[in-house]
Amino acid sequence: MRFGRVPLAAGLAIATLLLPLSGAFADPKPTIAQAKAKLEKLNDKADKVVDRYNLATEKYKKAKKTYESLNSRYKSKMARVAGLRAEVVGMAVDTYQVGEFTSWAALLGDNDPTATLGGMALLDQMTAERAQVLAAFDAENRQLKTDREQAQGALTEADKLRDEVKSEKDKVLDLVEQQEKLLRRLGAYRVGNPNSTGIKYTGSASGNAASVLSFAFAQVGKPYQYGGTGPGGWDCSGLTQASWRAGGVSLPRTTWEQWSWGAKRRVSLDALQPGDLIFSEGLGHVSIYAGDGKIVHAPQTGDVVKVVPLSAYGRRLVGAVRP
Template sequence: MPSHRKPRTRIGTTAPALGVTTAALASVSLLAQSADAAPAGPKPSIEEVQKKVDDLYRQADLATQKYDAAKEATAAQRAKADALLDQVAAGTAKLNDTRRVIGSYAAAQYRDGGVTPTMTLLFSDDPQAFFDRNQLMGRLSDEQHRTLSTFESQRAANAKKRAEASRSLAALTTSQQTLRAGKQDVQTKLAAARTLLSTLTAQEKARLAAIEKKKQDEAERQAAELAAQQAAAAAKKKATPPAGHAPSSPSSPSAPSAPATTKAAKALAFARAQMGKPYVWGATGPASYDCSGLTQAAWKAAGVDLPRTTWDQVKTGTRVATADLQPGDLVFFYDDISHVGMYIGNGMMIHAPHSGAYVREESIYYMPIYGSVRPA
């Protein structure tokens, strides 16, 4: 780091821990106090609890994507500010070198009989002296003339860079504030979900698990239907070769779940290798992931760079219909596009679900589908 630079406080780039912050606990405490102060209402049903918990996890997913975007913006702004400060440092060094050369002219004149009015004006920062200085430029040697012109250009350029660096640092401060607010938002949503679940009795938790199992069974039934439709479509395509081509042997039909490209196969292999690793919001691996962190890392392993957030990933590649999904494709969920998973075939995907869960396989019908893309 250049000697002129002072180290700035940086926000950590490591994945946030799952622990509840003091701010989050305070928020939950205030909610609890408000609830105590209000008249006690009927206890929510297990179905209502499940809906509320699911909604909180979805809100946390959405807040996580906002956090991921803010984290990227902060990193980019920090890099820009650092580059500008380096340029200012280099410009200041050049300016000082030129100033020393001009100083040598003054020293020489002093040795020859004192500092002349010409040298006095050269060192003046008074804008009013500019006209007089220009008049005296004609009295300088060619070398001195070039040196002074260089000094003036360097001083103007450096002042411009300093102003730009100041604006960039202000923007960095704003990005850091957004990042901190996003972090607190995620933690508050997750704390509320955990608090709600902690109020359930063992019997209520068992009933909640049964409701969850029923939801998963229905999602898997829909996945099986999609798998059957895709297999039928593949068989029909196999049996109807293009005009002028002989039909292929029926003894070796292509599996509908086979990755369409080598890149997709590599991405899928990477995603499978992450199975069982914990979901941690804001994480991009290798020990843990959030949903878009997993898909980004998987396709990066295949040589394809995806953006960080679901909102940007959905704009990358080619849009595909659910019926045309192939392994490696990305499936996005909810109208706010707050979640993503990687299709593996047969109506199933690998994804990082939510806080407290692990990377796993699940039916793509477990959540409402927004749309799908094929990155490569």
């Protein structure tokens, strides 16, 4: 049998069919520009999800604290009710064993008027004391039920919020993984140093703003960490909260809460002063104005606390607050 030549076009078709499918139809890797664009969208989304996670965490902490307070009060009341119950039982036992020795018949049969009057006074006193114990027992017992229901309600709410925290955390972890992959592909992933001593602030701020910026600059080089409140890692609102705490002002925990807290402290972006908080559109991110057109902030996953020009912020701004 003799084989003839296979035409060129047919040979190429056969060769194509023999190629591994994964190689023949693999999606092209994204370009650097595409990866950067995707990262920017991820960062914006992560800002909002992290803030929701922080908000859920704060709500859970408050709910848990409320439950613990109510539960402590409930346990304390249980102990008081138990003590009153023991007194009531004791009164019942005494009455059963010795009878009403202070009955009117016993008092009137006494030939000593002074003793009779004394006995009547004792009767009034004992009756009042017993009535007081019984009334206290009844009132405490009724309140005990209310306290128990309140404690149970607080526990249910805390459990619900704990589940919400877990749900938001799962979303954060998924976004963090995507961010890390893109940053490593771009060669831009920065681990940071949790023990960084930062840099010295030498700007023009004075008063408590100087304390704020001195603290914030001392964090430069530490890693961004979602949910981070220091000292080894920070997220954006964790850094602003701690920095202003160093300046003597107590801020709420999340970006959204800080913006809401500052409703009457808003300032124009054209009149910024060192220490002012600058918020991004959508309230997903917050930074501190350092003066001279610069900000200090904890940017996003795979980056570190740093000082950058406001023009390089990379996010649309919605406004500023002066604590």
